[in-house]
Every structure is written in structure tokens, then in C-alpha cells.
Amino acid sequence: MQTTTISPPDLPESEALFERALDALPGGNSRTTLFVPPHPPYADHGEGCELIDVDGNRLLDLQNNYTTLIHGHANPQIIAAVTEVMASGTCFGLPTRHEIELAEILTSRIAWARHWRFANSGSEAVMMAIRAARAFTGRDQILRFDRCYHGSYESVTAPGARGVPAAVAALSSSATHGDEQQFMEMIAELGDQLACVVIDAMPNRAGLVPASESFMKAVRAETEKRGIVMLQDEVLTYRIALGGLHSTYGVSPDLVTLGKVIGGGFPVGAIGGREEVMAVFDPRGDTPVSHGGTFSANPVTLRAGIEALKLFDQAAVDRLNAMGDSLRKTLASRGWDVTGRGSLIQVHVDDIAALWWRLYGEGILVSGNGLICLSTPMEQGDLDRAAAAFGDNDG
Numbered sequence: 001m002q003t004t005t006i007s008p009p010d011l012p013e014s015e016a017l018f019e020r021a022l023d024a025l026p027g028g029n030s031r032t033t034l035f036v037p038p039h040p041p042y043a044d045h046g047e048g049c050e051l052i053d054v055d056g057n058r059l060l061d062l063q064n065n066y067t068t069l070i071h072g073h074a075n076p077q078i079i080a081a082v083t084e085v086m087a088s089g090t091c092f093g094l095p096t097r098h099e100i101e102l103a104e105i106l107t108s109r110i111a112w113a114r115h116w117r118f119a120n121s122g123s124e125a126v127m128m129a130i131r132a133a134r135a136f137t138g139r140d141q142i143l144r145f146d147r148c149y150h151g152s153y154e155s156v157t158a159p160g161a162r163g164v165p166a167a168v169a170a171l172s173s174s175a176t177h178g179d180e181q182q183f184m185e186m187i188a189e190l191g192d193q194l195a196c197v198v199i200d201a202m203p204n205r206a207g208l209v210p211a212s213e214s215f216m217k218a219v220r221a222e223t224e225k226r227g228i229v230m231l232q233d234e235v236l237t238y239r240i241a242l243g244g245l246h247s248t249y250g251v252s253p254d255l256v257t258l259g260k261v262i263g264g265g266f267p268v269g270a271i272g273g274r275e276e277v278m279a280v281f282d283p284r285g286d287t288p289v290s291h292g293g294t295f296s297a298n299p300v301t302l303r304a305g306i307e308a309l310k311l312f313d314q315a316a317v318d319r320l321n322a323m324g325d326s327l328r329k330t331l332a333s334r335g336w337d338v339t340g341r342g343s344l345i346q347v348h349v350d351d352i353a354a355l356w357w358r359l360y361g362e363g364i365l366v367s368g369n370g371l372i373c374l375s376t377p378m379e380q381g382d383l384d385r386a387a388a389a390f391g392d393n394d395g
């Protein structure tokens with residue numbers, strides 16, 4: 001077992017909240033990914049690119065709710081739009097014009113994805129996309145890649161995960177991300193049983209290393225040849241390019257899942273795809289795939305998402321990616337092992353908990369696995385602040 005040398009700063013208010021949480025939540029926790037030992041600090045509020053914890057510490061937020069808050073906290077344009085919508089009702093038992101507008105914006109950026117459905121999380125989007133692929137192909141098996149996270153849906157949970165029935169696990173196979181030869185062997189063996197190949201071109205949990213162009217093209221060519229749906233999971237990576245990270249490879253999949261940034265800070269997921277595949281959801285069909293959701297496509301989320309995307313134009317993408325490339329270069333020059341692309345960076349160390357707390361003590365918030373992302377309110381001074389907190393990596 002890895003030994004850690006964490007030394008959390010004194011956080012009396014967070015400590016008190018955690019003690020209270022232990023009586024109400026298992027292990028004091030309601031979101032596994034936010035746990036850091038011995039317990040996480042608690043957030044109080046956010047302002048632009050800073051998060052203020054309940055003990056009054058002001059942190060440069062390089063976590064941004066796991067890459068969601070592309071415009072930082074409480075962006076005035078998003079808050080104004082959402083406030084206006086909320087004043088006229090937060091959800092209805094009828095569709096609203098917002099779902100059409102957000103779908104139109106997304107198709108204007110990801111042209112091959114002609115039709116969209118909205119959901120409440122990336123997990124839900126992946127779940128429904130896999131169901132659509134199964135319905136479209138009439139096949140049950142899926143192929144995914146080791147250590148790639150696609151949310152909490154059982155079919156994409158890591159093999160052997162506790163609580164996942166063996167019968168469900170038996171419907172999915174795993175290959176090594178980026179290993180083209182292994183992929184070719186597996187697809188040759190499983191090809192005619194596969195409904196979809198689920199792929200993230202730069203998977204965070206597998207180390208945030210971009211796939212090679214040759215690998216992405218092989219996945220596209222083989223899936224197309226064998227009538228398998230290529231499902232591109234862009235829940236995390238959509239922020240890298242307006243057309244999605246996959247567009248930079250010159251590859252058009254059959255389905256794409258989005259989340260995080262497209263909800264402007266509210267719970268969101270989306271499935272986009274080619275008309276013929278998305279047609280499985282058409283309720284006018286004989287046996288449509290049913291996809292409800294009391295809060296799916298709710299106007300508050302969608303309005304926030306529309307504003308977030310309006311603010312996230314080509315100039316904003318270019319600026320954020322350039323800033324990310326610059327920070328990655330600076331950290332590498334100071335001895336850090338870094339991966340990623342554009343505004344997504346991952347720092348690799350043996351003792352991530354120790355680094356997490358050291359940075360926290362220096363006023364920098366990163367993800368529990370060393371993932372870092374930037375937001376549009378950030379300036380060069382914020383990058384300098386981050387680099388200074390990391391300092392030189394001597395070991």
C-alpha cells in the first residue's frame with residue numbers, strides 16, 4: 001500500500017461539517033470522487049476563477065467541478081439568463097423552445113450530429129447512447145477501453161466492480177486504449193456481436209494521453225466496416241474544440257455524448273448522433289426506445305447551457321487552449337510529469353494526496369487525481385500563481 005505524507009492545513013469549519021456528515025452520510029460522503037483523506041474541505045461559494053471554502057480560504061480553482069465550469073463561478077451572463085428563466089417557472093410537463101435552441105447550437109458545431117436528446121448527467125447520456133446503439137444494431141455486446149471512465153452506468157463500470165452483476169459485465173469487453181493491434185484482434189473476434197465501441201480520445205482516468213490519429217482512424221474504419229456504432233464520449237473533452245476533440249482527428253463517429261460544460265454549471269448530459277441512429281428515440285416509431293426523465297431538458301439547465309456555449313466561441317477555445325499549453329510547458333520545464341492537451345492537464349506523481357494538500361495549503365484547488373483545467377476568467381497572473389504553487393519538482 002502506498003504511504004502518504006499528507007499534512008492538511010487547519011480547517012476547523014470543514015472539520016465540524018465532516019463530523020456532522022458522518023452521522024448523515026456513509027463515511028460522511030455523497031460523491032465518491034470528492035473524497036480526499038482524511039476528509040475534504042467544504043466549499044462556501046465561488047467568484048470567477050476562485051473558490052472560497054467554509055474556513056475562508058480563497059483558492060484558485062483549477063478543478064472547476066471536474067472541468068465543468070468553463071466560465072468559472074457565478075458568471076454574470078449565465079446567472080442573469082438563468083434568473084430570468086427561473087422567475088417564469090423551473091420545469092414543465094411540456095417541452096420548451098430551449099431544447100431546440102441548444103440542439104441547433106450543438107449541430108452548428110458538430111455538423112454530423114443532426115439530432116440530440118438531453119439528459120441530467122453524462123452517465124445518463126452514456127447509458128441512453130448505449131441503449132440506442134443496442135436498439136439500432138440489434139446486438140448486445142459493447143467494447144470499451146481499460147481505465148476509461150464513462151460514468152456510473154453498469155455497462156461501463158470497471159470489470160469486477162462491486163455490485164455489478166456478472167451477467168451485465170459479461171456483455172462488455174475491454175481493450176487497452178491506444179493499442180491498435182490489440183483492438184484489431186478483438187474487433188476481428190467480437191465484431192459481429194458488437195453494438196458499439198465506446199471511446200474517449202483522451203481519457204482522464206487512463207492518464208489524459210491523447211489517442212494517436214492512426215488509432216482513432218482504425219476505430220472509425222473498423223466500426224464502419226462491421227456495422228458497429230462508434231460512440232464518442234466527449235463529456236470531459238468537448239471543451240478542447242467546438243466540434244469536439246474527435247473533430248481534430250478528422251473522424252466523425254455515429255453517436256457522441258456530451259455533459260459538463262454544455263450545462264453552464266447545471267446538471268446535464270446530451271446524446272447527439274446521426275439521424276438514422278437517433279431515430280430509435282422517435283416516439284412516432286413502432287417500437288421506440290423510451291427515454292423520459294422528469295428533469296431531462298429542463299429549461300434552467302438548457303438556458304444556462306445556451307449562454308455558456310455563446311460565451312465559449314472559437315476565440316475563447318483558442319485562448320483557453322493556448323493558456324493550457326503554456327501552463328503544461330511551464331510545469332514540464334519545472335520537472336513535473338504532465339499530460340493532456342489544451343485546457344486539460346494532468347499532473348502525475350506517486351503521492352497525489354500529499355500533492356493535493358500541499359497545493360491546497362498554497363491556495364490552489366486541483367482534482368483528486370491531479371487533473372487540472374482552466375476557465376475563461378483566468379489571466380496570465382493566475383497561471384503564474386499556479387506555477388509558483390507547484391514550484392520545482394525535485395522528486
Ligand SMILES: Cc1ncc(COP(=O)(O)O)c(C=O)c1O
Nearest residue numbers: 121122123149150151235236259
Ligand atoms: C468521459 C466521461 N464520461 C462520462 C462521465 C459521467 O458524467 P457525469 O459525472 O455527469 O455523470 C464523465 C464524468 O466525469 C466523464 O469524464
